[in-house]
Amino acid sequence: MEISNFLKQKISSQNWKTPFYYYDFNIVEKNFRDLENSLSNRFKIFYSMKSNPHHGILTKLKSLGCLLDISSIGELDRALAAGFTGKEISFVGPGKSQEELIACVTNNIEYTVIESIQELESFAAIAKNYDKIKKVCLRINPATYYHPGGAARNMSPVHFGIDETEVLNAKVIFDKNKHIVLAGLHFYLQSQFLDAAVIVANFKSFISCAVKLEAGFNTKFEMINFGGGFGIPYFQGQNKLDLSLLKDEIQALLKSEESSSLKDTLFFVESGRFLSGPAGFFVTKVLYTKKSYGKNYAVCDGGITQHQAAVGIGQILRRNFPIRAVKMKEDSKTNEVVTIVGPSCYSIDILGSDVELPQLMPGDAVVIEQSGAYGPTFSPENFLSRPKANEYTNESE
Ligand SMILES: Cc1ncc(COP(=O)(O)O)c(C=O)c1O
Incomplete structure (x- = not known):
């Protein structure tokens, strides 16, 4: 099923609560096999756990014969728990x-x-x-x-x-x-x-x-x-x-x-990111839409505290990750240019600047692609004591 429809179904079923990350282990497997195939059997691959330490990603990569690059005792504990x-x-x-x-x-x-x-x-x-x-x-x-x-x-x-x-x-x-x-x-x-x-x-x-x-x-x-x-x-x-x-x-x-x-x-x-990045999608719900001096905004329930990388920290010039809309009710006929922001009172909490998307309404979802690497691990999860993002996978109910 096309990813937007799949995510729409999961959000509407109320089982999956926004903001969340969705990881598809089949994509992790494909990325691993693609890299392995390009490098020839002369090279073995270490997965850099810093990009995403999710247990399911680790066990998937272990099953494929991937090795592990770690940088802390916390990562060591996760590695051992995943069977490495x-x-x-x-x-x-x-x-x-x-x-x-x-x-x-x-x-x-x-x-x-x-x-x-x-x-x-x-x-x-x-x-x-x-x-x-x-x-x-x-x-x-x-x-x-x-x-x-x-x-x-x-x-x-x-x-x-x-x-x-x-x-x-x-x-x-x-x-x-x-x-x-x-x-x-x-x-x-x-x-x-x-x-x-x-x-x-x-x-x-x-x-x-x-x-x-x-x-x-x-x-x-x-x-x-x-x-x-x-x-x-x-x-x-x-x-x-x-x-x-x-x-x-x-x-x-x-x-x-x-x-x-x-x-x-x-x-x-x-x-790290080559294996896990394309396998992850960050999904946040639109709470409110509004205009300020002619500019459209969609205020969402997730932002910098769950996905700092997409906000652009670490980039010299802020640019948008690939973004798509998941319309929950009707498919809007008109596109609009909208700036997608998180819920914090921090002016840089911007997930997407001037993005052209089908007109968003409260309840719609916004999906940030290429989010499987440096999502939760690169986010100030304690800032404002906001909730952490949930994590679901292609194996979650
Ligand atoms: C020493 C080292 N190895 C591996 C990585 C993983 O990088 P990437 O996720 O871009 O593959 C990093 C990233 O900072 C690193 O510093």
């Missing part, structure tokens, strides 16, 4: 506490991604204390990278990872501490790359960096995590990532001379 084991997990983040580093050791997390020399020293001490030998991968800030526009840039200062130019300072720590083993490297430049050629150009330079660092550390890496930053189109003018181009570029990369010396190295990527 430490062997399937990579723990990333520039500020891991002692408690978190201990959790990496005691839960047998396969790859602890270390982001500073001091963190490496702490982790080595903890591993020694627990008398365990732990794999570490070092998060690297390469000296240059291809930014989403495609041009090569020098890396700007950043509080993540360790600079490529500094990372060999870690060698002495590995040499001194037998409880840590350098398993490999981790790269993550940024999110929202929509050009497959640029993604793979970066992968290629990570390979050159890895080859140099193997020589510098005098080791063979077991693995490289290439990150990814696989984007999804949110705004007008953005196109979907071209997966057939991604596939071709990856094939060329794997055949290249640079990668031949890494033929036994495990390759990984990590991805």
Whole structure:
């Protein structure tokens, strides 16, 4: 059934209460399979739980053989509850506490991604204390990278990872501490790359960096995590990532001379929004419609406290996510340009500016697409003590 009709049925049945997120696990599965297919069986995928930790999404991805990228003990608890084991997990983040580093050791997390020399020293001490030998991968800030526009840039200062130019300072720590083993490297430049050629150009330079660092550390890496930053189109003018181009570029990369010396190295990527984003829809009900000095407004029961990303926090220039109307009574013949706002007394609580939609009435619903990633996890749910959004799925009644 077409998504608007499906949601209309669920809202009218009064079983599903707005505002809510709706997640379709079939879309999660399709996205996973599409990405897997484009990357070839040389790469395994970590799902970045930060984008959406919903239990159903985790269990679906686990059933497909996906691994998990986590960043906190809370995420670890959710991972274990969904049936993942430490062997399937990579723990990333520039500020891991002692408690978190201990959790990496005691839960047998396969790859602890270390982001500073001091963190490496702490982790080595903890591993020694627990008398365990732990794999570490070092998060690297390469000296240059291809930014989403495609041009090569020098890396700007950043509080993540360790600079490529500094990372060999870690060698002495590995040499001194037998409880840590350098398993490999981790790269993550940024999110929202929509050009497959640029993604793979970066992968290629990570390979050159890895080859140099193997020589510098005098080791063979077991693995490289290439990150990814696989984007999804949110705004007008953005196109979907071209997966057939991604596939071709990856094939060329794997055949290249640079990668031949890494033929036994495990390759990984990590991805959040590409897998979960298109699978989620945020649905809010129109409470009132009104005009102010000639401009139409629809005031809804959901907004910034449930879906901050759609409000535009984090964007330099606010743009609208894809929005559609679900008319509850008649199909209006006339369209109107309307600004869709949330219920808070915060002037930036705007879900859609000047959107052309069939004329909205109280009781109609507004659906924000591409909302499966960074919805509840990126929203100030405590602001104004407003209700949290409900979460339903294609498996909910
Ligand atoms: C280290 C790291 N990995 C993975 C991700 C997931 O990004 P995305 O959801 O855009 O795939 C992020 C996002 O901030 C990140 O910082």
